[in-house]
Amino acid sequence: MxxxxxxxxxxxxxxxxxxxxxxxxxxxxxxxxxxxxxxxxxxxxxxxxxxxxxxxxxxxxxxxxxxxxxxxxxxxxxxxxxxxxxxxxxxxxxxxxxxxxxxxxxxxxxxxxxxxxxxxxxxxxxxxxxxxxxxxxxxxxxxxxQKLLKRALIEIQMDDVAIQILKELPNHPKISNLEGIITKDDGSFLKIRSIENKLAKLRTDLQANNNTDLVLKAKELGILD
The missing domain is CATH 3.40.50.2300 (Response regulator)
Structure with a gap:
């Protein structure tokens, strides 16, 4: 037995x-x-x-x-x-x-x-x-x-600029305020048009309805604390 x-x-x-x-x-x-x-x-x-x-x-x-x-x-x-x-x-x-x-x-x-x-x-x-x-x-x-796989795929798409934007987003009522804060790899500041384009891509990737929803989705996935 x-x-x-x-x-x-x-x-x-x-x-x-x-x-x-x-x-x-x-x-x-x-x-x-x-x-x-x-x-x-x-x-x-x-x-x-x-x-x-x-x-x-x-x-x-x-x-x-x-x-x-x-x-x-x-x-x-x-x-x-x-x-x-x-x-x-x-x-x-x-x-x-x-x-x-x-x-x-x-x-x-x-x-x-x-x-x-x-x-x-x-x-x-x-x-x-x-x-x-x-x-x-x-x-x-x-x-x-499936949830772990989705998080892993999203994490692969996240670069330093994306993380910066997501972290700063809740602190500023206007997107334009992010200009002069978000930096590229070479240390130069990202222009507002590039920030807006990055945000649009992030909303698509995380299937977010707006920027507030985007931050919530990032927290839910563990990308933000």
């Missing part, structure tokens, strides 16, 4: 946990535990290390049930703690957070083996993600993969 796969699910909403369990019940050879807090998840992982360690942790990112007594108050901090301490467990994210900037930061900084979206995963996807994780490979659900 194949070795059982031990999984821990951490989410502060019990209904979400029940939904995930309903999908996992159709997958063979799983041993599953659940918890509603990051502190308890961390404790379970530590205790299990000595005899029967967990193979996989699936965690949400945001936990609303935290208080001043919590040591670990978010899924990000739980993942960070586990990785810093070198625990031999594969980590996957199951969350409702689909903002490109949040996704990019989590994947860039924490390198989870999987990133799935609540309400959109099913038995087949979870099974596929589990197999990928056990093989030390990554799995991002299609929507996540």
């Amino acid at each position: 194949p070795e059982r796969i031990k999984i821990l699910i951490a989410d502060d909403h019990q209904l979400i946990i029940e939904g995930i369990l309903s999908y996992l019940k159709d997958i063979d050879n799983l041993e599953i535990e659940t918890t509603n807090s990051c502190d308890e998840a961390y404790g379970k992982i530590k205790v299990a290390l000595t005899e029967n360690p967990f193979d996989i942790l699936f965690t949400d990112l945001s936990f609303d049930n935290t208080d001043a007594g919590c040591r670990i108050d978010s899924g990000e901090n739980l993942i960070k703690t586990i990785k810093q301490e070198g625990h031999p467990i594969k980590v996957g994210v199951i969350t409702g957070h689909s903002e490109t900037n949040r996704i990019f930061n989590v994947i860039q900084n924490l390198n989870p083996h999987a990133y799935l979206l609540k309400g959109k995963c099913n038995t087949n996807e979870l099974n596929f993600a589990i197999q990928k994780m056990l093989a030390n490979e990554v799995y991002y659900t299609h929507e996540i993969h």
Whole structure:
């Protein structure tokens, strides 16, 4: 008989946990535990290390049930703690957070083996993600993969001038005020016509309706802080 796969699910909403369990019940050879807090998840992982360690942790990112007594108050901090301490467990994210900037930061900084979206995963996807994780490979659900791809393509199109314009745009009520501020590679200032042309291209690339929308899109993609 194949070795059982031990999984821990951490989410502060019990209904979400029940939904995930309903999908996992159709997958063979799983041993599953659940918890509603990051502190308890961390404790379970530590205790299990000595005899029967967990193979996989699936965690949400945001936990609303935290208080001043919590040591670990978010899924990000739980993942960070586990990785810093070198625990031999594969980590996957199951969350409702689909903002490109949040996704990019989590994947860039924490390198989870999987990133799935609540309400959109099913038995087949979870099974596929589990197999990928056990093989030390990554799995991002299609929507996540598409958002990362779009951000990467936009980032390739971003040069220093574009970044300057996007950063300065919220600080000036008139586009003409940017003349004498935006510089080219040789240190000379960009003329207003060139700034306007660059803005028009940026609005097209980021599918923005206007300059305010452009800045919001840049922030959503993580191009601006």
